[in-house]
Amino acid sequence: MVHVASSCPAYMQRPEPWRIEDYELHKQLYKGKASLLYKATCRLSGIPVALKLYRKARLSELNWYQVQREIRIHSQLQHENIIALYGAFEDSEHVYLALEYASGGDLYENLKLRGGCLAEERVARDVVGPCLSALCYLHQKGFIWRDCKPENILLTSKARGAVKLADFGLSIDATEERPVTRAGTLDYMAPEVVMCPEKSHPQENKEKALLGYTQAVDAWALGVLAYELIVGHPPFERETRTDTYEQIMYRRPHYPSALSEGSRSFIAAALTKSARKRPSVEELRGHPWIARYRLQAAQPAASDAVSMHTVPAVARQESLRKQMPKEEADGSQVYYNITVDASQQRQRPGQSSPAAHMLESSTDDITLDMTTTSVSEQESLKEERAAVSQDSSLQSLIQWAGTSVRRLSSRLLASGGSAAAEVAASASPAMAVSDGPEQGVVQRDPICRVSSSLDGSLETLFYPPLPQQDSTQASRDDQSPLVRSQSRQPDAEPAPLLGHNAHGNADVLADSIRAQHGSHLPNTTLPADKAALALKLQPQKHSHADCSSDRTPEKQRQRPRQESTASLMETPPPRTLVKFPSQRPSRQSGIARALSFWNAQMADTVA
């Protein structure tokens, strides 16, 4: 068996069969019941990998089935928050999985180092939000992860690493087979999973129509994870398995008073006992506690340097937008994101990269992702987009950006607000995510930021240029994470340089940017290492008083590392479903209002 996944970097591919000799093994990272994990380097490409070895002699019939399923499912996954499986191969003793290496370790180890829990804002923005994004992607493909826990969430680097889901050993393709088995780690199992029996053969219990569960089990597990990360232990964890079981089935978790209204509402929704009434991961992704941080997470690090204001991300929810009362539809809710959707591009012969093609082609390739309650603002931007549809050069795009900033600023100024915009270009088009509204803007390198002042003038902050990359380097970057990580220096925080355009003239803006960036921004095409041009218009007048703060008790994490299993419990006790009163926020401002809309919307969905 040799299985090369589509996410395998070109440098690692070869016509010959894959062999263990092609890998230099370094330290052992993990030793499981049937598997070993090593840090290794692919000798052909120099790419670091995590090499997972399954010892064939230790694999039962069920294990064999699961390993093959793991390879089949994992090799279909390509998402920025999912560890890539590059390929799988075997010899007489082992089955090997060559995986993307996550140098930041797993969340469990990281939590231990940080005292067992994280600040709420970090949980929502840096962990739960990205996990939800990955789970939405998985669920769209018909898969169920079934193994959510801190041990299976990895960080790409120690400092400011992105989180990635790992370990698809228990994942199942719900379009092909019915999940009927008690699989996963007890603390994270939903009630409907706990009620299923264990099994020892792949096809056992499949014919039992009364058994079975859905993707909703992942939503539950994520609720458990969110609680654990904030509070310091899983909500239903008890001394014995029977007690834990009892908690999962019948008890409501204890919510410490330090929990914010938003996190409590999110966790309570995810931990809805009835799978049918539980929100899907897609719906949870729109929960105000998560949605408000989503855009923040998508922003490049450099935006910190110019103190960008938090975007009121609740407005990004289509459903919320529709229902938002008029007073919410003021300037503070306006957010525009103009992106070039790199994931839609096809590389054509003679073109150095999809990105190069993209900016030579028509503006049909440009996605306008607008989030505003103002219909007139949307219409204006649509018109403006149509106006530049004949010409998609970088110059036109910058002009378009400049015009939009200027126009929006003056409108906001008229209503007593001010605006800021960031013009950014993203690197590494191949890394663009293929789902969700953040398409094509995964890694953005800001070029400049423009903000309006109260007297109507625009101030422009220019960022230092990116390191020069030739087109060969750029196209190599599309394929090799090693080369990319060495050349991009993601942790470096560029200091802004100050420039000033008194009247915010788009041509002046474009010229200034070119002057600052020289050959990085030629007149007619964007360099291949820049996939997206994004314009974000962010009002500055508001600041939500209800931003979550670090109120988390620093509680030492005690739980031992837990192994997943497909069979943990014995006979389930009798079933009684307990109904809990839904929580209504009392404070009707900001997030509270957004929460009550979300709750009302969910009530409608369930009804």
Ligand SMILES: Nc1ncnc2c1ncn2[C@@H]1O[C@H](COP(=O)(O)OP(=O)(O)OP(=O)(O)O)[C@@H](O)[C@H]1O
């Ligand atoms: N790609 C990776 N890069 C770095 N470390 C990894 C990687 N994959 C896994 N690990 C580390 O190895 C541990 C075990 O990996 P994994 O969960 O895939 O093994 P497993 O045998 O399936 O585990 P389990 O018994 O929990 O199901 C993880 O918790 C993590 O610490």
